[in-house]
Each structure stands twice: as structure tokens, then as C-alpha cells.
Amino acid sequence: MFHIDCWMKELTDRLIGIFGNRLEFVGLQGSYGRHEETAESDIDVVVILDQLSANDIKTYDMIVSDMPQRQKVCGFMSGKEELIKWEKSELFQFYNDTVSYYGNIDYLLKLISEEDVKRSILIGACNVYHMCVHNMLHEKDSRLLVSICKTAMFVIQAKYFAETGQYIKRKSELYKLVKPEDADIIGEFILLRENCHIDEKEFKEISEKLFEWSKKIINECFEA
16 A cells, blocks of 8 residues: 655655755655545655755656655655745645644745735636636537646635634645635636546536636636
């Protein structure tokens, strides 16, 4: 049986063995980090070095290529300096969705303002809006709806944080706390993750729901 904590410890030990004190941070994001993984879930690893070179990327590739479940590994790798200078609206989600296995990234907290959280909401809603229109017109792909709902989930997390100061990671918990229109989107995401094989009528209904939802948020952000 696959155990993510054992896997992360093995990877961290290998990273320490190769990079030594250059290794600043190792973390885990995504569904494994939230304990919501499925058989199809990726392993979203975060690796931060003191600074990152092209050779470091090659070295990390060799390390991770020797790990079990290599085909599932994805994530984020960066130098510390670049991370500190990263787009702050993205750092909000990055920080809150990351579970630490080595080191910490608490220094990012003081870099993220209330305006950055609001910007995260607007950018996310714009992305949902654009992806919905594109999918309704061109792709017509129910699997893409899962990705759109995932982006919408991040928007709902940011919205709830802006309203309450609380970041809720798990969908099942957030579902019980948010406004009905947001809970409806989370519910669709949960159902689509379980089965994305839906008929044309369901595709149309969910797509239109996401479109109208994102449209409303964009307009609310503009008026705020």
C-alpha cells in the first residue's frame, strides 16, 4: 500500500543527501496534502532551494525519477529569491495549500496583503469565466469541467478567507460553511471528480452554472 508520508520522507532524505544545507523547504500540495486523494491524484511536491539553476533542475529530475510513483509526481520547484518576488495573489494560495515536510515558508505571510487576496479572487474568477466560454464553444469536454471546478474551488477558498480570515482546505468542510451558491459549485466539483462522464444536458447545466457564478464574482469585485 502507498503511504504518502513515507514517500515524502524518503524523497526529503534524498534531497537532503544531495543538496545539503542548500535545501530550504520541502512540502506537499493538492489532494494528497488535503487528504482528499483518489487513485488518479498527482503527488504535488514543493521543493525550494537557496537558489535554483538549470543543473539543479536536472539533479532533482534524477532524484525523483528514482522514486516509486514517478509518473504521478508534479509540483513546484524554485529558488527562495524568486519565490519571495512571486506574484502575491498566487502566493496566497501557494502558502495556504502547502503542507511542510522540511523547513517552513512562514516568511511569505508578511508579503501577502488583503488586496492580494482580493486579486486572487478576481483572477481566479476571470480564469473560470474564460475557461467556461472556451469549453462551451470549442472543447465541449466534460473532463475539462473538473479543472474549471478546481479553479472555482480556489476562488471559493479565497472568498471565504476574505470574509472570515479562515482558510479551509478540505472541500467537505468548506461546503458546510460557505454561501449556498458557492456550496453548489463545490457540490458539482465533488460529483464530477467521482464521475466526469456526464451527458450533454448535464454538461450544459454545469457549464452555465459556472459561467453565471464567475460572471457575478467578476462584477462584484469591480463594484467593491
